[in-house]
Amino acid sequence: MRMLFTILCAAAALSAQSIDQAESMWKQHRYVESNDAFRALVAAHPRNAAYRVRWGRLFLERFNAPEAAKLFNEALEIDPKQADALLGLALVAAENYDAQAVEFAHKALQANPRLLEAQELLARLALEDSDPAKAAEEAHKALAMSANSTQARAILATIDWLNDKSVTPWDPHDGAAYETAGRILVLNRRYEEGIQLFRQAIAAQPDLWSAHSQLGINLMRLGREEEARAELELCYQNEYRDKPTVNTLTLMDSYKNFVTYKTDRTVLRLHKKEAELLHPYFEAEMLRALATYDKKYGYKLDRPVQVEVYPDHEDFAVRTMGMPGLGALGVTFGYVVAMDSPSGRPPGAFHWASTMWHELSHVYVLNMTNFRVPRWFTEGLAVHEETAASPEWGDRLDPHVIMALKDKKLLPVAELDRGFVRPTYPAQVVVSYFEAGRICDFIDTEWGWPKLLAMIHDFAGGASTPEAIQKELGIPPEEFDKRFMAALTAQTKKTVDGFDAWSKELKKVAAASKVHDNEAVIRDGSAIRDSYPDYVEAGNVYQFLADAYQAKGDKPAAVDELERYAKVGGRSPDTLKQLATLLEEAGNRKEAAEVLDRLNYIQPIDEDLHRRLGDLWLSLGNTAGAIREYQAVLAKAPTDPAASHFNLAKAYRTANRTVAAKDELLLSLEAAPGFRPAQKMLLELSK
Amino acid sequence: MKTLLALLLTAASLPATTYYVTVTGLGGEPDYEQHFSMWAKDIDKALKPAPDSKVETLVNATREQVRAALDAIAKQAQPQDALVLMLIGHGSFDGFEYKMNLSGPDLSAAELATLLDRIPATRQLLVDMTSSSGGAIEALRKSNRVIITATKNGSEKNATVFARYWVEALSDPAADSDKNDVVSALEAFRFADKRTVAFYEQQNRLATEHAVLEDTGKGEGVRVPSPENGEGLLAAQFPLLRIGATAAAAKDPAKLQLIARKEALEQQIDKLKYDKAAIPPDEYKKQLGALLLQLAQTQEAIDK
Numbered sequence: 001m002r003m004l005f006t007i008l009c010a011a012a013a014l015s016a017q018s019i020d021q022a023e024s025m026w027k028q029h030r031y032v033e034s035n036d037a038f039r040a041l042v043a044a045h046p047r048n049a050a051y052r053v054r055w056g057r058l059f060l061e062r063f064n065a066p067e068a069a070k071l072f073n074e075a076l077e078i079d080p081k082q083a084d085a086l087l088g089l090a091l092v093a094a095e096n097y098d099a100q101a102v103e104f105a106h107k108a109l110q111a112n113p114r115l116l117e118a119q120e121l122l123a124r125l126a127l128e129d130s131d132p133a134k135a136a137e138e139a140h141k142a143l144a145m146s147a148n149s150t151q152a153r154a155i156l157a158t159i160d161w162l163n164d165k166s167v168t169p170w171d172p173h174d175g176a177a178y179e180t181a182g183r184i185l186v187l188n189r190r191y192e193e194g195i196q197l198f199r200q201a202i203a204a205q206p207d208l209w210s211a212h213s214q215l216g217i218n219l220m221r222l223g224r225e226e227e228a229r230a231e232l233e234l235c236y237q238n239e240y241r242d243k244p245t246v247n248t249l250t251l252m253d254s255y256k257n258f259v260t261y262k263t264d265r266t267v268l269r270l271h272k273k274e275a276e277l278l279h280p281y282f283e284a285e286m287l288r289a290l291a292t293y294d295k296k297y298g299y300k301l302d303r304p305v306q307v308e309v310y311p312d313h314e315d316f317a318v319r320t321m322g323m324p325g326l327g328a329l330g331v332t333f334g335y336v337v338a339m340d341s342p343s344g345r346p347p348g349a350f351h352w353a354s355t356m357w358h359e360l361s362h363v364y365v366l367n368m369t370n371f372r373v374p375r376w377f378t379e380g381l382a383v384h385e386e387t388a389a390s391p392e393w394g395d396r397l398d399p400h401v402i403m404a405l406k407d408k409k410l411l412p413v414a415e416l417d418r419g420f421v422r423p424t425y426p427a428q429v430v431v432s433y434f435e436a437g438r439i440c441d442f443i444d445t446e447w448g449w450p451k452l453l454a455m456i457h458d459f460a461g462g463a464s465t466p467e468a469i470q471k472e473l474g475i476p477p478e479e480f481d482k483r484f485m486a487a488l489t490a491q492t493k494k495t496v497d498g499f500d501a502w503s504k505e506l507k508k509v510a511a512a513s514k515v516h517d518n519e520a521v522i523r524d525g526s527a528i529r530d531s532y533p534d535y536v537e538a539g540n541v542y543q544f545l546a547d548a549y550q551a552k553g554d555k556p557a558a559v560d561e562l563e564r565y566a567k568v569g570g571r572s573p574d575t576l577k578q579l580a581t582l583l584e585e586a587g588n589r590k591e592a593a594e595v596l597d598r599l600n601y602i603q604p605i606d607e608d609l610h611r612r613l614g615d616l617w618l619s620l621g622n623t624a625g626a627i628r629e630y631q632a633v634l635a636k637a638p639t640d641p642a643a644s645h646f647n648l649a650k651a652y653r654t655a656n657r658t659v660a661a662k663d664e665l666l667l668s669l670e671a672a673p674g675f676r677p678a679q680k681m682l683l684e685l686s687k
Numbered sequence: 688m689k690t691l692l693a694l695l696l697t698a699a700s701l702p703a704t705t706y707y708v709t710v711t712g713l714g715g716e717p718d719y720e721q722h723f724s725m726w727a728k729d730i731d732k733a734l735k736p737a738p739d740s741k742v743e744t745l746v747n748a749t750r751e752q753v754r755a756a757l758d759a760i761a762k763q764a765q766p767q768d769a770l771v772l773m774l775i776g777h778g779s780f781d782g783f784e785y786k787m788n789l790s791g792p793d794l795s796a797a798e799l800a801t802l803l804d805r806i807p808a809t810r811q812l813l814v815d816m817t818s819s820s821g822g823a824i825e826a827l828r829k830s831n832r833v834i835i836t837a838t839k840n841g842s843e844k845n846a847t848v849f850a851r852y853w854v855e856a857l858s859d860p861a862a863d864s865d866k867n868d869v870v871s872a873l874e875a876f877r878f879a880d881k882r883t884v885a886f887y888e889q890q891n892r893l894a895t896e897h898a899v900l901e902d903t904g905k906g907e908g909v910r911v912p913s914p915e916n917g918e919g920l921l922a923a924q925f926p927l928l929r930i931g932a933t934a935a936a937a938k939d940p941a942k943l944q945l946i947a948r949k950e951a952l953e954q955q956i957d958k959l960k961y962d963k964a965a966i967p968p969d970e971y972k973k974q975l976g977a978l979l980l981q982l983a984q985t986q987e988a989i990d991k
Contacts, residue, residue, distance in 0.1 A: 343891070603889070639861050639878055640861035640864060641864070666975060669982075670960065672864060672865045673865075673953055673979060674867050674953070676866070683984065686980055
């Protein structure tokens with residue numbers, strides 16, 4: 001008995017010593033040893049939930065949220081009311097802008113009403129959700145728990161800073177608290193102020209590497225790369241190597257592979273493997289969009305806009321890391337836009353010009369409001385601009401949105417920001433983009449563009465969404481919601497109500513198409529086509545119908561279907577090329593060229609497209625267009641260099657640019673000295 | 688004269704008879720069956736008009752049918768003839784042996800080598816466009832035989848698209864990159880490979896096939912045949928398809944002097960291009976322009 005008592009005492013002493021050791025090593029940044037100590041502790045005390053939670057917090061701090069969540073869940077299996085484990089899960093969810101963060105934080109507080117960190121988290125989450133009143137309420141609760149809560153003070157101070165009160169009684173005078181404030185300012189796209197707060201955080205606590213990392217990342221976002229690199233390398237040297245830090249450094253290293261083109265108004269950064277090809281298209285579209293927006297917004301940007309185009313989606317993703325929402329195609333940081341290249345997406349999945357116009361709209365709205373604009377409004381206006389630029393651009397009514405409309409999941413306008421920042425169902429960000437876009441469309445239609453412009457100025461002056469709506473539209477937001485929903489329902493009712501039947505019928509049409517039952521395809525496809533006209537994705541009814549008509553030899557009917565497809569916004573390169581071929585065969589070369597030209601804004605990395613379009617433009621007398629297209633063919637090592645140079649020579653010759661024509665002829669004949677057509681032209685030009 | 692003879696034997700003239708055999712194997716799925724069959728028919732269509740050719744296409748063939756077709760050629764062909772065998776379908780490689788999947792028993796690379804070795808046609812081109820086809824090179828390589836495979840080795844097991852672009856090489860004039868009206872095996876390989884690479888790039892997919900060419904009889908197959916790696920010489924001289932009227936002038940004795948002049952100019956152009964890096968750009972351009980103009984004038988005289 002005595003011996004057993006001795007063993008138990010020894011085990012208890014070892015345990016106490018080990019947890020202290022684990023925590024102490026953690027504090028000394030000896031993470032590997034701390035991790036080993038926790039592992040040993042958990043192995044020795046498998047039923048101790050608290051040890052697992054602390055180990056989980058170590059993982060969370062060292063950038064491994066999945067492993068942390070696993071440990072928190074294991075702790076909850078041992079003790080379902082372990083408050084710190086619930087808090088841990090709330091923190092993991094908060095990192096990912098997951099709506100469950102709030103729920104877990106509340107559960108943690110239920111389990112332990114004195115858990116200050118959970119209360120502080122609730123205040124932060126409310127402010128991230130753009131609900132300052134709720135955030136202040138939660139922050140005051142935290143202060144009631146502990147008057148020294150710097151995080152609670154940070155939230156209250158941030159509310160003041162967001163409202164442009166530079167002097168606040170809540171200034172936390174603490175590094176981590178300034179960092180929290182900085183992150184929320186960045187979340188509100190107020191990058192400069194965020195950067196300033198990260199600097200304050202570092203001044204207060206020079207070894208706060210997370211703040212150094214945030215400073216570096218946000219400097220990089222604004223294009224200040226030298227200082228950004230210095231900050232990030234400092235983090236790296238001090239073993240702060242979370243994904244955003246490491247990936248941003250990697251991305252900056254890859255900039256040597258990019259080429260920069262500048263005009264008075266634009267800076268365009270393209271990957272060298274596609275720079276020569278994309279440059280003319282992207283630069284022309286940037287200048288066109290800027291000229292349009294100058295007039296439309298009545299605002300002149302005070303410096304060039306930089307657009308960075310990433311062929312590797314992972315590189316682009318680094319730009320959006322740690323940001324809420326989709327950020328899927330493009331993102332704007334003040335005067336810097338980062339976006340996917342068309343080569344980074346499957347053909348037809350991405351309309352780069354539409355994305356560029358979307359992002360450039362943000363540049364205007366963010367700068368006009370000095371970044372004081374609700375997320376829903378700037379996104380909504382950007383979506384509105386996509387279809388304003390061309391009715392065929394922009395995103396269509398997709399099945400996710402139809403389901404949200406059916407289930408009445410759209411948010412009131414005053415709460416719409418929540419749908420972007422902390423979605424409560426997987427498709428909510430997509431649905432929120434749609435809703436915001438349609439709200440701006442609705443305001444434009446019912447009240448006119450000047451009201452949208454006036455709302456931008458209201459937001460610049462610090463107005464909230466309800467205030468701006470009341471002031472400019474003359475109705476309270478609740479009334480606006482009613483009118484908007486009535487209009488939207490009228491527009492979409494046929495599609496929403498008929499969606500289930502349409503889905504069933506489309507499957508039948510697809511099955512009929514597979515067995516080449518053209519009559520059934522035409523009969524059933526025509527019957528459902530107009531109940532959901534926006535559906536232009538793979539397996540769309542237009543394609544089935546066109547194929548069926550073509551199989552029957554009825555090419556005009558096939559053209560009709562494919563023209564409908566193109567008009568409604570269909571983007572498949574193969575389908576649009578099919579339409580161009582049919583039009584060309586029917587002698588409609590101009591229409592065929594216009595269809596192919598659409599593809600330049602969708603998937604311009606296509607030699608066949610440029611060659612065909614060059615031929616069409618040349619035959620139609622559009623020599624400038626032909627030159628551009630033939631140059632595009634040559635920009636990316638064509639399959640047939642001799643013919644490609646010769647085509648360009650023909651276009652130059654037609655444009656009376658004889659010297660350039662001769663140069664191209666030499667290049668053609670250098671590749672194939674015996675190329676007869678080129679020889680013939682050389683003789684003609686040499687006479 | 689010696690070089691003229693070589694020229695006439697290579698690019699400008701085709702062997703006495705070219706035997707073309709296209710075989711499609713088991714698709715396994717309707718989509719593959721349909722594609723394999725369609726590509727084979729397109730090849731058949733492109734080759735049928737070729738002069739001095741015998742074209743046979745075996746869709747969804749059995750091993751016996753392949754044996755029978757190659758045995759028949761073995762009986763007819765002469766040393767000066769050429770054989771082009773094109774395989775479309777799925778293949779497999781177990782680390783030791785490559786097999787083409789056919790209806791019934793499969794056809795191994797070793798057995799195929801035996802069948803080809805029996806054919807007297809000196810020059811042979813095998814285009815194996817199946818998955819894992821790179822695994823067949825070791826068993827099939829031989830002096831005077833050009834081997835093109837859709838995959839670089841036997842472990843690239845996914846279904847391939849190379850055949851689709853090989854078909855295009857036989858019908859798209861762009862494949863004739865030197866514009867001499869003959870698509871050589873090397874030109875067709877480069878064309879199809881380039882399009883295959885572009886396919887994966889455009890689809891934003893990781894490439895699961897990397898075509899290679901072997902024509903030394905002892906190599907592994909290379910992605911980019913060049914003088915540096917010694918591959919591609921035989922393939923460059925293997926006329927796969929004539930796409931225009933060529934060599935008519937060569938039959939006219941009155942024009943032999945002009946043809947000799949043309950040949951000399953072409954050689955000067957080749958040499959100038961070879962020395963390009965050592966010549967100042969303006970000087971290079973001037974010399975090239977002068978030579979190309981003389982060549983064009985000579986060609987014009989030949990064509991009269």
